[in-house]
Amino acid sequence: MKEQFVDRKFSEEKAAKVARANEIIEAYQRQGLRLTLRQLYYQHVVRNYFPNQEKSYKNLIALMSDARLAGLVDWNAIEDRVRVPVKPPQWDSLEDILESVYYSFRLPRWEGQPNYAELWVEKDALSGVLRPLASEFHVTLMVNKGYSSQSAMYEASKRFLAAEEAGKRTLLYYLGDHDPSGEDMVRDIQDRLRTFGSRVEVEKVALTMAQVEEHNPPPNPAKMSDSRAAAYVERHGNESWEVDALPPEVLQSLIRESLEAVVDWAAMRKVVDKEEREKRLLRDAVKNLRGNGG
Numbered sequence: 001m002k003e004q005f006v007d008r009k010f011s012e013e014k015a016a017k018v019a020r021a022n023e024i025i026e027a028y029q030r031q032g033l034r035l036t037l038r039q040l041y042y043q044h045v046v047r048n049y050f051p052n053q054e055k056s057y058k059n060l061i062a063l064m065s066d067a068r069l070a071g072l073v074d075w076n077a078i079e080d081r082v083r084v085p086v087k088p089p090q091w092d093s094l095e096d097i098l099e100s101v102y103y104s105f106r107l108p109r110w111e112g113q114p115n116y117a118e119l120w121v122e123k124d125a126l127s128g129v130l131r132p133l134a135s136e137f138h139v140t141l142m143v144n145k146g147y148s149s150q151s152a153m154y155e156a157s158k159r160f161l162a163a164e165e166a167g168k169r170t171l172l173y174y175l176g177d178h179d180p181s182g183e184d185m186v187r188d189i190q191d192r193l194r195t196f197g198s199r200v201e202v203e204k205v206a207l208t209m210a211q212v213e214e215h216n217p218p219p220n221p222a223k224m225s226d227s228r229a230a231a232y233v234e235r236h237g238n239e240s241w242e243v244d245a246l247p248p249e250v251l252q253s254l255i256r257e258s259l260e261a262v263v264d265w266a267a268m269r270k271v272v273d274k275e276e277r278e279k280r281l282l283r284d285a286v287k288n289l290r291g292n293g294g
Helices: 012-031 037-046 056-071 094-104 124-137 149-165 179-194 209-215 229-236 248-260 266-289
Strands: 115-121 139-144 171-175 203-208
Touching: 012 037, 012 056, 012 248, 037 056, 094 124, 115 124, 115 149, 124 139, 124 248, 139 149, 149 171, 149 179, 171 179, 171 248, 179 203, 179 229, 203 248, 209 229
Parallel strands: 115 139, 115 171, 171 203
Antiparallel strands: none
């Protein structure tokens, strides 16, 4: 929704930049997605609208702030994934909470599966792109925000160990930057989960060098202050790439391909069918509540 709060004039050059930003935003909205400012910035860079420089990013932030206040950009199109309010849950009536339970009710859909998988991502900025797929495939989505904590790794190991004790093969699909730390995080996750006794297989779904060569995302200089930089540069050169520079449809396709390869759809269909039967019982309870004037 576009709402105007200030009266602001834009030069012809800035108005053209706002129009280009809106084209990118609308492409995301058609996919049911919202952008972070960082994602919007990278979509400008890959289209060669401006160079990949910190100054360009800061200029875009300022322009989007002005354009939103002037009513030229949809306020709901850009999200802040860091400053998120936590509101206590509330409902208008008992009937409303039953409706909420009806729509959110799910059984353990990986029950009866030969495999157990989770989806992990280095950056919170991508959680909005990944959440729909995590919901569709009913997999745990873990946002690490860099290297994960020991507490989070210990708790994750318990999930994988429970699946392994049930005779399942465990898999962790990971998305992270192609830079010294991003490459090392795959090793770090594997090693720490093994320390806790899990046999989970960690696979980096994105970003890989093959994907860099295919999709040509904008490069950044490798961070030489990183203690892992020397080994990275020796293997990959002095450039690095951020995973959120890939278009969302590419990321979603990569994840979908990985998850579809390990799901037993017949087994999952049985769980979903049982789920639907139990939801119908819940729906009948809601109808009875209405009929009794609840």
